[in-house]
Amino acid sequence: MIIGIPRETASGESRVSATPETIRKIVNQGHRVMVQSCAGVRAGVTNKVYEAAGATIGSASDAFGAELILKVVAPSDSELTLIKRGTVLVGMLNPFNNETIAKLAERGITAFALEAAPRTSRAQSLDVLSSQANIAGYKAVLLAAHHYPRFMPMLMTAAGTVKAARVLILGAGVAGLQAIATAKRLGAVIEASDVRPAVKEQIESLGAKFVDVPYETDEERECAVGVGGYARPMPASWMQRQAQAVHERAKQADIVITTALIPGRKAPTLLSAETVAQMKPGSVVIDLAAAQGGNCPLTVADQVVIANGVTICGPTNLAGEVAADASALYARNLLDFLKLVFTKEGQFDVNLEDDIVAACLMCRDGQVIRKNA
Template sequence: NKARMSAAGIVGFALEAAPRTTRAQSMDVLSSQANIAGYKAVLVAAHHYQRFMPMLMTAAGTVKAARVLILGAGVAGLQAIATAKRLGAVIEASDVRPAVKEQIESLGGKFLDVPFVTDEEREIAQGVGGYARPMPPDWMRRQAELVHERAKAADIVITTALIPGRQAPVLLKEETVKAMKPGSVVVDLAAAQGGNCPLTVADEVVERHGVTLIGHTNLAGMVAADASALYARNVLDFLKLIIDKEGKLAIDMKDDIVAACLMTKSREPELTS
């Protein structure tokens, strides 16, 4: 598509390429849509889970709260924590970046801590531009062992881990799914990028080893009205950067947001430098 647009002389922008900076927050389409996906992931999981989410004390007996494990505490993961908490679940969450520990705990979740044993691990864990980076194999092994143990105790697992430009990391292995309780539910938000679980099937709901795996690739589209409204605001705020007071196109390549988002240039000389 980029080649065809370029050949046609079209000015093309990709808002998902906007830098993760304070000034660009209002046009961050990835965050606005991931926020919705994290919310809907919990509701979809609750729909497929055959028990209550909150603890209930009734005349017919006491129902234990659902245990929810969330892997990846970016925008989607944090919203999933907040939504699951509102529904009364007990929540554990894991992330490569130690900086999100306070955010997880402030939302009512418990942070699953995988200690760093080398300076390399600490440096990589800081991430770049708000994204996680691939961790060294030894740290991934230690995280996998902890995730395996906590997934066995969980009723619902929501995975949200993505690395830009790369296939999604495998966080929930087949042997872990086999060890989970029958009737458990997995929502894999990385299904479109290969999945955080190899058993996930994109755009399908399947059952494997007694566990329901949900691979919807457009959860934001299930909350269409608000998804569209938030996306429209993202686009509007971006247009303000490339249109002058007279309403004419004025693409300023000195603007870091505009420069990052520009994918193809026009043959017309309207770009300013």
């Protein structure tokens, strides 16, 4: 089978969907890989390196003309015109965007969105959300350190002592836990909050203090358990108590990193404008939920704004700023997914009895398989 690796054209996207490591493995399985010229330059991979791994370098038309295309993000309208009917497309296609999936179906594309994979042990090796969120959590702390006008660690110098920065992390999923670990390495004093009680041990094991908001009803406890590794919307009564706890700690924090997301829904508000107004001048907010509306109403996607002396950053693709490692992890995720749709003989086969394949299949034969309300 001919597998195409196009160069990503989305604004600010520097990742690539295949690396020399994964291309060698794909070629060894009997497939031909067509890489668009300069597809990996922003991730530190040249055409010569791809060729040495066994790939053929071609044009955009060559890559998009392949039988199976591996992408980082969903193709643009102009890219769609280069894709033939019956082509298989695998990538992070935003499965909750019905318009995007409808366009793919209209073009007769068989599309798999890896973000839709179930959060199970078997699917961990192809969990693109986790692999990219891990990088985002790391980079978020470095971005905060860049904007924070003081040192992160405590320093004792001849000129006096510098206090350690106080960091508050809201949401302890993959990104949040990596942010805790990174901030700890930089010497910060860390507190973290999450609706799920199960993450308390993880938070404390990384050296942070858990901001505990007790549950008062069975409904609150049930919602806190979450679904598929994600938090569920919490009752208003609990949200009010958490908001008050966050408000008090944010006033004392130097850096706040918010990471809370609910798949397919607007991000919950965790840091109110009123709280930001009472934060210390010079403090920093990094809102990792900016692409889904933000955890703070003052966040502007892909911009840095200053409100009441507080710097608020709304990055939507921090993983793309660590392009080499982000691409390496993502390419391995794709490779592990391909193992599920190729037989041992190298034939493409959609096995809908496989729960991962069935969950990721968005459209096929001109029909939308999964549509969100």
